Amino acid sequence: MEREPTIPGSIRPGGRTARIRDAVLRAAGDLLAERGFAHLDLSEVAARAEVGKTTVYRRWRTPAGLVADLLVDMAETSLPHSDTGSLRGDLRANADLVANTLTDSRQGPLFRALIAAATTDDATATALHAFYDTRLAEWSPCIESARARGEVPPGTNPRAVLSAVSAPLYYRILTSSAPLDENTISAAVESAVIAAQTGVFVI
Amino acid sequence: MEREPTIPGSIRPGGRTARIRDAVLRAAGDLLAERGFAHLDLSEVAARAEVGKTTVYRRWRTPAGLVADLLVDMAETSLPHSDTGSLRGDLRANADLVANTLTDSRQGPLFRALIAAATTDDATATALHAFYDTRLAEWSPCIESARARGEVPPGTNPRAVLSAVSAPLYYRILTSSAPLDENTISAAVESAVIAAQTGVFVI
Numbered sequence: 351m352e353r354e355p356t357i358p359g360s361i362r363p364g365g366r367t368a369r370i371r372d373a374v375l376r377a378a379g380d381l382l383a384e385r386g387f388a389h390l391d392l393s394e395v396a397a398r399a400e401v402g403k404t405t406v407y408r409r410w411r412t413p414a415g416l417v418a419d420l421l422v423d424m425a426e427t428s429l430p431h432s433d434t435g436s437l438r439g440d441l442r443a444n445a446d447l448v449a450n451t452l453t454d455s456r457q458g459p460l461f462r463a464l465i466a467a468a469t470t471d472d473a474t475a476t477a478l479h480a481f482y483d484t485r486l487a488e489w490s491p492c493i494e495s496a497r498a499r500g501e502v503p504p505g506t507n508p509r510a511v512l513s514a515v516s517a518p519l520y521y522r523i524l525t526s527s528a529p530l531d532e533n534t535i536s537a538a539v540e541s542a543v544i545a546a547q548t549g550v551f552v553i
Numbered sequence: 554m555e556r557e558p559t560i561p562g563s564i565r566p567g568g569r570t571a572r573i574r575d576a577v578l579r580a581a582g583d584l585l586a587e588r589g590f591a592h593l594d595l596s597e598v599a600a601r602a603e604v605g606k607t608t609v610y611r612r613w614r615t616p617a618g619l620v621a622d623l624l625v626d627m628a629e630t631s632l633p634h635s636d637t638g639s640l641r642g643d644l645r646a647n648a649d650l651v652a653n654t655l656t657d658s659r660q661g662p663l664f665r666a667l668i669a670a671a672t673t674d675d676a677t678a679t680a681l682h683a684f685y686d687t688r689l690a691e692w693s694p695c696i697e698s699a700r701a702r703g704e705v706p707p708g709t710n711p712r713a714v715l716s717a718v719s720a721p722l723y724y725r726i727l728t729s730s731a732p733l734d735e736n737t738i739s740a741a742v743e744s745a746v747i748a749a750q751t752g753v754f755v756i
Contacts, residue, residue, distance in 0.1 A: 368666070386673040388591040440555035459672075461636050465727055469662075473721040482728040510740055517724035521716055524723070525685040527678070533756040537713055541748030550743045553736040 371455040373399040387467030418477035425484040437496035447455040514542040586662040590670030596603040621680035628687040640699035706752045713754040717745040
C-alpha cells in the first residue's frame with residue numbers, strides 16, 4: 351500500500367493516506383448499514399467522506415473492492431480474544447462480543463448487509479469468509495487453553511467450538527423477528543461448553 | 554384468494570389459478586436463485602412463467618409481494634416432521650433436510666437470496682420469519698415426543714432445540730467457503746441432543 355511520509359502532528363506515519371482510508375471506510379460502512387450493498391455508490395461514498403471522487407475510484411475501483419478493504423480493516427481492528435481462565439468465561443465473552451455487534455444500531459445492519467452482499471457477490475464472499483477466518487484464528491487460543499487446562503479433550507477443534515457459540519446468534523437475527531435475548535446467548539454458550547466437554551468437537 | 558370453478562380434467566379445484574400460481578412461483582424462485590432479489594423483475598417472471606404480465610402485476614403487485622407468496626407456498630409444501638422414535642433420530646432427520654436444502658443447486662441459492670432480501674426489505678423479512686416459524690411449529694412435536702419419552706427434561710423449549718440444530722448449518726454456508734460436511738452436520742445434531750438432555754433448553 352502507498353504511504354505518505356510522516357506528517358508533523360499526524361497520529362501515525364502516512365497520516366493523510368490513513369485518514370483518507372478511515373474516512374472512506376467509515377462512509378462506506380454507514381451507507382452499507384443504511385441501504386445495503388446494492389445501493390453502494392463510490393461517488394456517494396466519496397462525497398460523504400469528503401474525499402475526491404478520483405481518489406476513491408483509483409484506490410478501490412468497485413463497490414466490491416471497497417467492501418473487501420472494509421472487511422480487512424474490520425478484522426484488523428476487532429477486539430482480541432479474552433482470557434478469563436475458564437472455557438465458559440471465554441465463550442461467554444465471545445458470545446457477548448458477537449451479540450453486542452449484531453444488536454448494535456450501526457454494526458448490526460452493517461453485518462447483515464455484508465452477509466447479504468456475500469450471497470450475490472463472489473469477491474465480497476471471499477472477503478467476508480476471510481474476515482470470519484481471522485476472527486476464528488484470533489479466538490482459537492481460548493480453546494487451546496481450555497485443552498491445556500483439561501477442560502476439553504485432546505483434538506477438540508477450536509473453530510467448531512467457536513462457531514457453535516456464534517451460530518445461534520446469527521441464526522436468530524437472520525431468521526426471526528424475536529430479539530437476540532439473554533436466553534439465546536446463554537443457551538448458545540452452555541451448549542457449546544457441554545458439547546465441547548463431551549468431545550462432540552473432536553473432529 | 555380468488556379461485557376458479559372446478560375445471561374438468563384439472564388436477565384440483567381452481568386448476569387454472571393454481572397452475573398460474575405454480576408457474577409464477579417456480580419462475581420467481583428460479584430467478585431469485587440465479588440473480589437475487591435486487592434483480593427480481595415482475596415482467597421477467599411473467600415472461601418466464603408464460604403468464605400474462607397484467608395477471609402477475611394485478612395479483613402480486615411487487616417483487617416483495619411475490620416473494621411473500623413464494624414463502625407461503627414453501628411453508629405449505631415443505632416436508633412434515635420425522636418420527637423415528639428417538640430425539641437423536643428426529644434431529645438427524647431435520648439436520649439432513651436442512652443440509653440437503655442448503656446444498657441443493659437450486660434451493661441453496663434460493664435460501665441465500667431470501668435471507669439476503671430479508672436484510673433490506675421489511676415485507677420479505679416478515680414473510681421469511683413466518684416461514685421459519687411454520688417450520689419450527691411443524692417440527693416441535695419431535696421435542697414434545699422426546700419429553701414424553703423422558704429423553705429431555707420438562708420445560709424444554711422445542712424451538713430452541715430445533716434452532717440449535719439448524720443454526721450451525723446456516724452459519725457454515727453464510728460465513729465460510731468450507732463445505733457443509735458430515736462433521737458439521739453430526740456435531741450440530743450431537744451438541745443439540747446433549748445440551749437438550751442436560752436441560753440447557755429449559756428456557
